[in-house]
Amino acid sequence: MLTMRENLIVSKLIEARKTIRIKDLSKELEVSTRTIKYDLENIRKWLEQFSIEIYAQPNKGLWLECSENEKLQLYRAMIENKNESFYVDQHARLERILYMFFVKEGYITASQLADQIQVSRNTIINDLKAFEEFIQPWMLHLERKQRKGYRIVGKEIHLRLLTEHIIRENVSDYDMYHIFTTIQTGKIDELSLNLDDTILAACKNVMKQSREILLEAKGESISHVEILSIFIRLTIMLVRMDCGCTIGSYRLFQSDDKSSSFLEKLMARVCTEYQVPMLEDEFHYVHRNFLLDQKLDLVKITNQIIHYVSKKEDVPYVQDVKLYGNLLAHLSLRFEKSTTYLTEINPFKEEIKNSHFSLFSHIRDACLKYIGPYTSIVHDSFISFITLHFLVSYENVFKKKPCVTALYVCSTGRGVARLIKNRVEREIKQIEIAAYCSMLEVEERMKEQDIDLIISVFPLKANVPVIIVDSVPSEENIRAIREAVYEIIQETADTSTAFLQQSNQAFEEEKNNEEISQEIILKGFEIAHEIMDTFGSQLHPDRKEGFMIHLFLMVHRFYFNKQYDHFMIRSKEKHQTEQLLEQLDTVLKKYHVSVNKTELISLSQYFK
Structure with a gap:
């Protein structure tokens, strides 16, 4: 059988798109290279049953050569690898401890924790010390009471967000495939995930109801990312309400046109199945971005973050107009109304933190200062995505180009x-x-x-x-x-930033630069003039100049097919800005400029 660390190594080998070095595994898993070599010997023996071999080459690294079906077979075998050695890794034990506190309201003794995880009491005492540090960034702390045991103290939303983050972090590509395949086939009982039994039972119930509603829904388009977020949050809600813990008031939910019809139907069925009330605050927890309780001026915040990081890093990021536009678009989508996927996972998170720790730290400080304390709850993935924008800006604008x-x-x-x-x-x-x-x-x-x-x-x-x-x-x-x-x-090339290197493109000199420039300027002026006439009263007075620059650059991006990445595909939901987005889109299409939803949301930030 494989240990937790060996499971992680196999997962990395399966998912790797290039070779992996032992030295990198050693650094990431915080063990010696000798330990990694011992782990690899055990992994090689385990892989023999599947007739799969680990290939190795000096100065190149390790890799697997196997088909997609063989990879799926390995994933299934790892998921079924449930023995007591699975929890020898401390991080896995900390996650297990979190699940135990999550599914039970009240105190848990150290002896109960030790019995459940099958380790000594001394090991659990040491784990609990590490657990305090583990939950502290999420504004939670561990309370100890004599003769009663331990319990987690803090706001309910913080505990739920931490649990959601841990679940999302542990959902692999194969798990995603398995979840949606299970929904399609209806074989819900066969679902196997590395979760507490109570949480897994609630998850299966949610999936069962989801399958029935998705089969009934014919016109509603819902992305897999959004469905997964709804699954996780509904599961979390059911488990916590079963413990008698709600996220807010006990006011019952009242349906309106702004809510998701899919979510409303699903939540109603799940609550009926579990015989719990469908509360308004619980619906909002599942349905929308909890950070929207704060009123955020994203145009101002984007400027503040860029100025702060520029000063701390001594790099003139404020001169890069494209960085401002990309960062504003990213934050606009992250804090968009009805966004359910808040704690997304960034695969470059550890690489960014290790290779660019100074930049990462300054961006985290800027977010804490200008967005608020909740950014510490969103944790490192949120910060690392923002860091990527700055790294791209540095690579493309400020870094001395290789010559x-x-x-x-x-x-x-x-x-x-x-x-x-x-x-x-x-x-x-x-x-x-x-x-x-x-x-x-x-x-x-x-x-x-x-x-x-x-x-x-x-x-x-x-x-x-x-x-x-x-x-x-x-x-x-x-x-x-x-x-x-x-x-x-x-x-x-510098290997620490190799993932940012863009593919080489042939340089082709444009034949009609003057004509192209004239067309972009005229089209941008015409669109700006009509929008100002139609929506001028809705524009923030201090943002008109910024709006004009943003609009001209947007027309320029459209012409050269360089629009913002449309990286969040949402369902067709109605909210207060939907009407404005539709009106802006109508004006743009009148002048034969068709932009994606990301561009429209970013443009709407200049309005009151």
């Missing part, structure tokens, strides 16, 4: 060489032709300067890559030079 130094070799070293230099450097931004010389001067030039690449009209040998070109480089020659430059840059 390949080239030597151009022609017949005499004179003549059209300067014209060739200008053309190559114009079309390939990452190259600098530092010198040009004749074939007889190559060795001397190589000694005088550090040369990465030679561009030559003659065949020659050197200890750096050589690209042979025509006397006047053709398009094919330019492509060959570009590919060589890209390979050199990739070899010397």
